[in-house]
Amino acid sequence: MSGRPVPRPGGRSARVQEAVRTALRELEAEVGRSALTVPLVAARAGVTPSTVYRRWGDLQTLLSDAAVERLRPDAPPEDHGSLAADLRAWAEQFLEETAAPAGRSYLRDALLGDPEGGNAGRCSEYAAEQIRTLLDRAAGRGEAAPDAETVLDRVVAPLVYRVLFRPDGLDAVYAHRLVRDALED
Amino acid sequence: MSGRPVPRPGGRSARVQEAVRTALRELEAEVGRSALTVPLVAARAGVTPSTVYRRWGDLQTLLSDAAVERLRPDAPPEDHGSLAADLRAWAEQFLEETAAPAGRSYLRDALLGDPEGGNAGRCSEYAAEQIRTLLDRAAGRGEAAPDAETVLDRVVAPLVYRVLFRPDGLDAVYAHRLVRDALED
Known part of the structure; x- marks a missing residue:
């Protein structure tokens, strides 16, 4: 079309x-x-x-494009038997990847060469797709679950915000707490 | 020293x-x-x-530095008589400023010329200071309140994440909902 x-x-x-x-x-x-x-x-x-x-x-757009490619997950998230365990493992891995110097620079690159936000939007969509996979799996198990946008707000947004703007004290304990709070409501 | x-x-x-x-x-x-x-x-x-x-x-560092200056609040947040009203008004104005094309580009600039994260950290600190002012005011009124890091996670992080990565459907209603959810827990 x-x-x-x-x-x-x-x-x-x-x-x-x-x-x-x-x-x-x-x-x-x-x-x-x-x-x-x-x-x-x-x-x-x-x-x-x-x-x-x-x-x-230009070079900046090339870097931005390459960063998005590197941020693309290469496999569906692992199945740990429950939504809480799945989300904990996913959030921990997501934090590990984005908080590393290379990961943080990929996030910045994705934003950088991209005034219209298309590349940044693709990064967010990669995370959203992984989360939807986990939520579909939870629905299949009959588990109660928040919607994907809520998980983006409560888990992904704080992780990305802190990686980019406020990285002190970011660790797996923090990621697990975000997941627990998101699932408790 | x-x-x-x-x-x-x-x-x-x-x-x-x-x-x-x-x-x-x-x-x-x-x-x-x-x-x-x-x-x-x-x-x-x-x-x-x-x-x-x-x-x-270089020019990028100059742009980054100038962006941080422009993101610096020029006054303490307004007093609307309750923490809920104060945070709602603050979140609405924060969203309005950062979601505008100029605001989004300041956020990106702050990140951009700043590999070590000092400028980005200053942006986050500006928001944290405003929030601490609101929470101190709430304490003075005897209101129950979450801590500043929780408000950063629950209100500021989703707003900044969505402005940068997922801007569709961002509006005052969404900002108000984040505030309500942050205060309900």
């Missing part, structure tokens, strides 16, 4: 994206964030700089 | 900071964010570019 051509999975466009993202990741580790440039990333990826500019616009 | 010289209020350093921040604000309105450069801002402020680089390092 969209006017934009949809690239075939595995087609040239997908291969270029993968090559550029890999080049970015490698170079970031080798030369550090502040030395990254579009020509450097393009050369490593074996494409022309104009290919990168055409697809991403 | 610190080894760093503390600039006298109203001294040269304070005047330079004020001139640079004013220049930044004016130029942002006139030429737009993407056309800003350190030499342009310095010229308007009547200082040398090296003065700006020495004080702020």
